[in-house]
Amino acid sequence: MFKDLLIPPKNGSTRFIFLGGKGGVGKSTLAAAIALGLAEEGYKVLLASTDLQKSQNDILSQEIGSEETKVNGFDNFEAINIDAKESIRKHQLEVIKKIGSLRGDEAEILWLKEYWEKNPVLPCETASYNVFVQYMNSNEYDAIVFDTAPGGHNLDMIGYPWKQLDRLKKSIMVKREVADLTGKTAEIELLEKMAGDNIKAIEKLRSEETSYLLVLHPEMLPVYEAKRIQESLAPYGIPIKGLILNEVLPKEVCTNYFFKERRKLQEKYIALVRNEFPNMEIIEVPLIETEVVGIERVKRIAKVIMGG
Amino acid sequence: MKEEMTKKVILDIFPTGICGCGQRDAENAPLFKLVSDVLRDFKDKVEVNIVEYGTEIDKAFLRLNQILENSGKGRIVSMGLGAQVFRSIIPMIAINGKIAFAASVPSKEALYAKINEALKESS
Numbered sequence: 001m002f003k004d005l006l007i008p009p010k011n012g013s014t015r016f017i018f019l020g021g022k023g024g025v026g027k028s029t030l031a032a033a034i035a036l037g038l039a040e041e042g043y044k045v046l047l048a049s050t051d052l053q054k055s056q057n058d059i060l061s062q063e064i065g066s067e068e069t070k071v072n073g074f075d076n077f078e079a080i081n082i083d084a085k086e087s088i089r090k091h092q093l094e095v096i097k098k099i100g101s102l103r104g105d106e107a108e109i110l111w112l113k114e115y116w117e118k119n120p121v122l123p124c125e126t127a128s129y130n131v132f133v134q135y136m137n138s139n140e141y142d143a144i145v146f147d148t149a150p151g152g153h154n155l156d157m158i159g160y161p162w163k164q165l166d167r168l169k170k171s172i173m174v175k176r177e178v179a180d181l182t183g184k185t186a187e188i189e190l191l192e193k194m195a196g197d198n199i200k201a202i203e204k205l206r207s208e209e210t211s212y213l214l215v216l217h218p219e220m221l222p223v224y225e226a227k228r229i230q231e232s233l234a235p236y237g238i239p240i241k242g243l244i245l246n247e248v249l250p251k252e253v254c255t256n257y258f259f260k261e262r263r264k265l266q267e268k269y270i271a272l273v274r275n276e277f278p279n280m281e282i283i284e285v286p287l288i289e290t291e292v293v294g295i296e297r298v299k300r301i302a303k304v305i306m307g308g
Numbered sequence: 309m310k311e312e313m314t315k316k317v318i319l320d321i322f323p324t325g326i327c328g329c330g331q332r333d334a335e336n337a338p339l340f341k342l343v344s345d346v347l348r349d350f351k352d353k354v355e356v357n358i359v360e361y362g363t364e365i366d367k368a369f370l371r372l373n374q375i376l377e378n379s380g381k382g383r384i385v386s387m388g389l390g391a392q393v394f395r396s397i398i399p400m401i402a403i404n405g406k407i408a409f410a411a412s413v414p415s416k417e418a419l420y421a422k423i424n425e426a427l428k429e430s431s
Contacts, residue, residue, distance in 0.1 A: 111412065118334060170389045174396040177384045182397070182411035 002283040003306055005211040005242045006034055008043055008142040013209050015143040016136060018158065019244075020233075021215035022225050023150035026246040028055040029292045029301065030215055030285065031147035036295070037302030039077035043142035047071075047079040048135060050128050050148050050157065054081050061294045073295060078141075087127035092116055094134055098193045104186030112187055129160035136161070136201035155232050158205065158212075162236065165198040206237045213242045218269040223276065243280050244305070245270060247287040317426045319346065320371060321358045322400040339399050339413045346423065353427060368394075379407040404430075 008015040017034060019027040028051060035047035046068065049056045056064050056079055062072050064079045066086035071077040095116050102109055135144055148154040172191050179185055204210055214229060216222035230240050248270070254263035274282060285304050292301055321343055323336045346354055359368045372393065373385045379402075384393055397410040401419065408414075408422050 167392070170392040171396055173387065174384060174389055174393050177381060177387075178397055178407075178410055181379070181381075181407050181409075184411055 002242055002281040005213065005281055006038060006143070006306070007041070008038075009209055014139060014141055016204060016210045017143060017145045018154070018210070018212045019145075019147065019215055020154050020212060020229050020240075021150065022222055025215045025217055025222065026285075026292075027150070027215050028147050029059055029298070030244055030246065030305070031145045032056060032059045032298050033292075033301035033305055035077065035079070035143070035145040036071075036298050037306035038143050038145075039071070039074050040299070040302065041306065042076065044076045044140075045078070046135070046141045046144045047077070048082060048132070048144055048146050049080065050082045050132070050146070052149065056081065056147060058293060059298060071295075082128045082131050084127045087131040090134065091127065091130040094130075095190070095194070098190055099186075101193075102186045102189050104189065105183070108184055108186045111184075112190060129157050129164070132157055133161055133164070133197055133201045136204050137197050155229070158233070158238065159236060161198040161201040161205070165195055165202065168195040168198065210238070211241045212238055213244055214240050215244045215246050216273070217247055218245050218266040218273065220269060223269060223273055226273070227276070240277075241281065243273060243277055243282045245273065245282065245284045248284045250286045316353060316355045317350070317423055317430065318404055319343075319354055319356045319423075320375060320400075320402040320405070321356060322368070322372065322394070322398045322402075323358065324398050325361060335399055335413060342413060342416060342419060345416060346419065349420070350423060354423065375402045375405055375407060378405045381407070 006015065006017060015038075017031075019031050019034075021027050028049070031047060031049070035045045039045045047056065049064070054064065060071055060079060063069075064081050066081055066083040068078040068080045071079055096113060099109060099112050099116065102112070132146070138144075146157075148157055168191050172188055172195065175182070175184065175188050175191065179188065212233065214226050216226050226240075226243065233240065249259060249263045249266055251263065254260050270284065283305060285301060288297070288300060290297065292298055321339065323339055325336065343356055343358070347356060357371075359371060361368055369390075376382060376385050376393070387393075397407070399409075399413055400407060400411070401409045401414065403422055403426050409419065
C-alpha cells in the first residue's frame with residue numbers, strides 16, 4: 001500500500017520522506033498533506049521546507065518560522081522554513097557541541113571553539129543542506145517530510161552528504177599529513193565526527209527508512225521528467241518508491257465534452273505511468289474544486305493519501 | 309674586491325582568504341601585524357613574500373607545492389587535493405622555503421626564534 005511508504009518503520013526509527021518533481025506539480029501541498037496525515041494518526045512529525053517561496057505559510061495559513069514551529073491545532077506537528085542564516089547558526093551549535101566531546105589538547109580545543117564561533121565556513125547556499133544532514137541524524141521525530149524546491153535544488157540537497165563527505169575526507173587526509181607541523185589532532189577527530197554524520201545520512205537515504213516520492217501530473221512531459229529524476233537518483237542508490245499522480249480529474253465531474261476529453265487524456269498517461277513504473281506504489285490524488293489552502297483543505301488531501 | 313652579499317631569510321606568507329568567502333579574514337589581522345613587526349625588527353635581514361590568490365592563484369599553488377616538497381610533504385602534492393591543502397594549512401608561514409608554522413598564526417616569540425635560527429644557519 002502507498003501508505004506503507006509514509007508511516008514510520010516499526011523499529012522506532014524515523015521515516016524520511018522526500019517529494020520530487022517539476023515545479024508546479026503540487027509538491028509543497030502534498031508534503032503538507034502527508035505531514036498532516038501522519039500527525040493526525042498520532043505520529044510526531046516535522047515538515048521541513050527549504051522552499052525560498054515559503055509556500056507552507058500559505059498552505060498551512062500560518063507564519064512558519066526558521067525555528068521549528070508548532071502547527072496550529074497540533075501538539076505533534078511542527079514545521080520549519082529552513083533559512084541560510086539560521087542554518088549556519090544551527091550548524092555552528094552542532095559543531096560546537098561535537099567539539100565539547102573531543103578529547104585532546106586543551107589549547108587546541110579552545111582554538112577550535114573560537115574558530116567555529118567566528119567562522120561558520122559554510123557557503124550560504126549549502127547551509128540548509130547541513131541542517132538537512134542534521135535532521136537525517138535526528139531521532140526526535142517519527143517522520144520528517146522534506147519540502148524542497150523543484151528539480152535541481154532537490155537533487156543538490158539529496159546529493160549533498162556525498163559531496164560533503166568527499167570534501168571532509170580530503171580535508172582529513174591533508175590534516176593528517178600535516179598534523180606533525182600543525183599539532184592539531186582534535187580537529188581531525190572533529191572532522192571525522194562530521195564525516196560520520198554524512199555517512200549515517202547516506203546510509204539512511206539508501207535505507208528502507210527513506211521514501212523518495214515523485215509527484216507528477218498525468219501528462220506527457222512529467223512522465224519523461226519522472227524518468228529523468230529516476231536516472232539522476234540512481235548513482236546515489238536512492239530508488240523512487242512511490243508516485244503521486246496529482247490533480248487527477250474526478251470521473252464524476254467529467255460530464256461534458258471538454259472534461260471528458262481531458263479525463264481521457266489523463267487516463268492515457270495514468271496507464272502509461274503504471275506501465276513505465278510497474279513496481280512502484282502509485283496513488284492518484286484528485287483535483288478539488290478549490291485551492292488547497294488552510295488546514296481543513298489540506299486534511300481533504302491528507303485523507304486521500306493516508307487512505308491509499 | 310669580493311662584494312659581500314647580505315644574507316637574507318625569506319619568508320613566504322600564506323594568508324587566509326582562499327575559500328573566497330572572506331569569513332576567515334579576521335585571522336589575517338594578527339598575521340599582518342606580525343609581518344609588519346618582523347619587517348620593522350629585522351629590516352633588510354628578511355625578505356617577505358605575501359602570497360596572493362585570485363588571479364595569482366596558479367603562482368600561489370606552484371609556490372605552495374615547492375614549499376610542501378621542501379618540507380618533506382611531497383605526498384600531499386601528489387594527492388592532488390588542490391584547495392583542500394590550502395584550507396588545511398593556511399594561515400601558513402614558510403621560512404627559507406620550508407613550512408615553519410601552519411594552520412594558525414604563531415606567537416611573535418615563536419616566529420622570531422625561528423627567524424633568528426635561520427639567520428644563524430645562513431651566516
